[in-house]
Amino acid sequence: MVFASATETIVGPPKVLTVRETYSPPNASRSNGRLVPIKHAPDSKADFGAEVYGIDLNNFTSADFDFIHDALHRHKLLVFKAQPEMLRPQQQYRLTACFDPDEQTGGFAHGADPVLLTENGVTIYGLPNRPAINAQPQVHILGRGELPENYFDFPPGFNVKGIDHVDFHVPPHIPREERDRGASRFYQWHWDGALYAIPPPRVGCLLAVRTPKGPDVTVHWGDGTGRTMGIAPGATAMVAGSRALEVLDDETREVVLNSRVEYAPHAFRWMSTARSTQLGHTIVTEGKEVPLDELPPWSEEKICVYPMVWTNPVTGEKSLQVHGQGAFKLYLKDKPDGEERIISDLKEVREFMHKIMSPALSPENIYAHPHQEGDVILWYNRALWHSITEFPESYGPRIMHQCNIAASDHPSG
Template sequence: MPSAIKDIRVQPLDHGPKSNVDFGASVHGIDLNNLTDADFDIIHEALHKHKLLVFKEQPQMLTPQNQYGLTRRFDPDETTGGFAHGVDPFLTSHNGVDIFGLPFRPAVPVQPQVHILGRGEVPENHYQFPPGFKVKGIDHREFHLPPHMSAEEREAGKSRFYQWHFDGSLYNIPPPRVGCLLAVRTPKGPDVRVQWDDGTGTEMAIAPGATAMVAGSRALELLTPELREVVYNSKIEYAPHCFEWMSTAHSTRLGHSIETEGLEKPLDKLKPWTKDKICTYPMVWKNPVTGEDSLQIHGQGAFKLFLKSSPDGEETVIDDLGEVRAYMHKLMRPVFEPNNIYAHKHEEQDVILWYNRALWHSITEFPESYGPRIMHQCNVAASDHPVAARPIPS
C-alpha cells in the first residue's frame, strides 16, 4: 500500500479586527520528533513568511535532542553548534552529572544548547536534574527602575514586560537565526494586566506567562519618512559583554532601554574583551526569503550610534549614553502599543519557533500562586553576522 499523505496545514493566526499584528501561523500535521526533509522545507518557507510558527497537536513532548536538531537546521553553514551566549559556567552536579548554566537558565545535560527558562520546580526525573530542582524566575525588582510593583499587586495580577530584545550575545557571537520554545509546564490562572508604567497609563491583558512579540517590520513602518531613511543608513555599536555591563544598572520600567544613572559596570571591570570582537550592526535587516525589511535594534545593549541620513551623507557619531538611549527610545517606543503586540499563550507540549532576525520579544511576569512555568529554549549561534538591508558605505 502507498504511504499515507500527510495533512499538513499552515494557518495564519487570527489576531482580530483591532490588531495591527500581521505575523504568526499555527502548524498542524508535523511531528517534530520525527521530522523529515520535506517537513523541514515546509517549515523553512513558512517561518520566513510568517516569522512565528506555533506547532500544535504534538504527539509527544519534543525531546531536547530533536529541539536542537530542528533549530540547527536553519543554519547548515554553522559548524560549532554553540549556545548563542557562549560557554555556560558550572552550576551544580547530581549523580555524577555536571549541570551548567545560570540559576535562571540551566542547560539540559543531554543537550546543553537547550536551556530551561521560567520559574518553579521542574518535573520529577527531568533529564538528569536533581529532585526538587527549581528554576529561578526573572523578577523586575532585581532589574527595573524603582518604584516596583508590590508583592500584593503582583499576586493580584499586575505584570510587566521584563526585557524587549532579540536573542544574541551582542559581543563576538553572531545572533541566532531562529529561536525555539517548548512549553513543558505553564502557569494556571486568570489573565494578568501588563503595566507600561511609563506615565502613559497604558496596560494590556494577556495570558499568564505569555511571551510578548512585536515585528521589526511594523516598528520600521511606524517611523517618520525622515527617520526611516536614517535607520536604513545607520549602525549601532553594542557594549562589550553588554549583559554583564548592564547587570549593575536599571532597566526602564517598559523593559526597552537602560536608565542613564551611571550605574553600568565600568568597561575595565568586565571580563576580558577586545575591540575586534565588539558587534556593530546595521539597524535594518532583510529577510533573505521574502525580502522584507525589519528594524532590529537592542535598546538596552546600545553603546554608540553612527547616524547617516543618506548613503553619502555625513556621519554623526553619538557616544553619550543618555543621547544614545533617547534616540533608541524614539525609534522603539512607537511600536509598543497593545494593537502591535502579540502575547503568545503557551499550552503544554506546544512548540513555538520564531525568526529571531525579524521579531523582538519579552517575557512577562505572573503571580507565583499560578504555579510553575517550565520552558525548554534553544537558540544556536549563527554562522554569520547580520548585514544591512541596504549597503552602508564605510
C-alpha cells in the same frame, strides 16, 4: 549541593553529537504540513504568526523542514500544534540547527555555560534561571518553579529561578500584593543574541512543558501613559520589526535605514549593574554600568556593530532590529551617501533608542502568545522582538525548553 561561584572558570558542557552527526532524514518528497494563520483581535495591527498542523517534530523529514523554513520566513512565528509527544531536546536542537547548515560549532548563542551544581556525580551547567539539559546542552530550561519528578539529570526538587522586574527595573515597582492579583510588566524587549563576538541566532525555539494556570494578567506600561494590556499568564510578548519600521515618521525611518548600532563589549555583563526603564526597552543612564576596564578581557575586533535594519532573505521584507539596552554607540546617516554622525554619549544613545523603539511598543502592535503545554513555537529571531511577562506565583510553575544557537554570520542589513 554545590553551587558555582561567580568567579569560577567557565567550562563547556559535555560534548553532544551535532546535527551533522545525527541527522539522517527519512526519504520524503512532500510534507503533510498545513498552515492556519493566527487570528488576531480586530483592533490589532499584528500581522504575523501561523499555527502548523500535520508535522511531528520528533520525526520531521527534509520535506517537512523545507515547508517549515519557507513558512517561518513568511510568517515569522510558527506554533506547532497537536504534537504526538513532547519534543525531545535532541530534536529541538536538530530543528534549530537545520536553519544554519554553515554553522560549525553548534554552540549556545550566549557562549559556554558555567558549572551550576554538582550532585551525586552529576554536573549541571548553566545559570539558576537558565540551566542546561545534559542530554542536549544547547537546550536550556527557562521559567520559574520546581521541575517535574525524575527530570533528566536534575536532582529531586530542583527549582528554576524566576526573574522579575523588581530586580532589574528602575522604581517605582509594582507592589507584591498587586502582582499577586495579576499586575504584570514586560521584563525586557530584545532579540536573542550575545551582542559581543558571537553572531545572533537565526531562529529561537520554545517548548512549553508546564504553563501557569490562572486568570489573565494585566501588563502595565509604567511609563506614565497609563496603558495596560490583558494577556494570558506566562505569555511571550512579540512585536514585528517590520511594524516598528513602518510606524516611524519618514525622516526617522530614513535615518535608521542607513545607520548602525555598536553594542557594548560583554554587553550583558556591562549592563548587569545598571537598571532598565520600566517598559524594559532601554537602560536608565545613571552611570551604573560596569566600567569597560573591569569587564572580562575583550578586543575591538569582537565588538558587534550591526545595521539598524535587517532584511528577510526569503521575502525581502525589512525589519528594525535594535537592542536598546546593549546599545553603546550610534553611527547615524540620513541617506546612503550622507555624512556619518557618531553618538557616544550614553544618554543620547538611549534617547535615540527610545525614539525608534517606543512607537511600536503599543498594545495594538503586540501579540502576546498564550503557550499551551506540549506546543512548540519557532520564531525568526532576525525579524521579531520579544519579552517575557510576569505572573503570580500562585499560578504554578512555568517550565519551558529553549534552544537558540549561534549563527554562522553576523547580520549585514
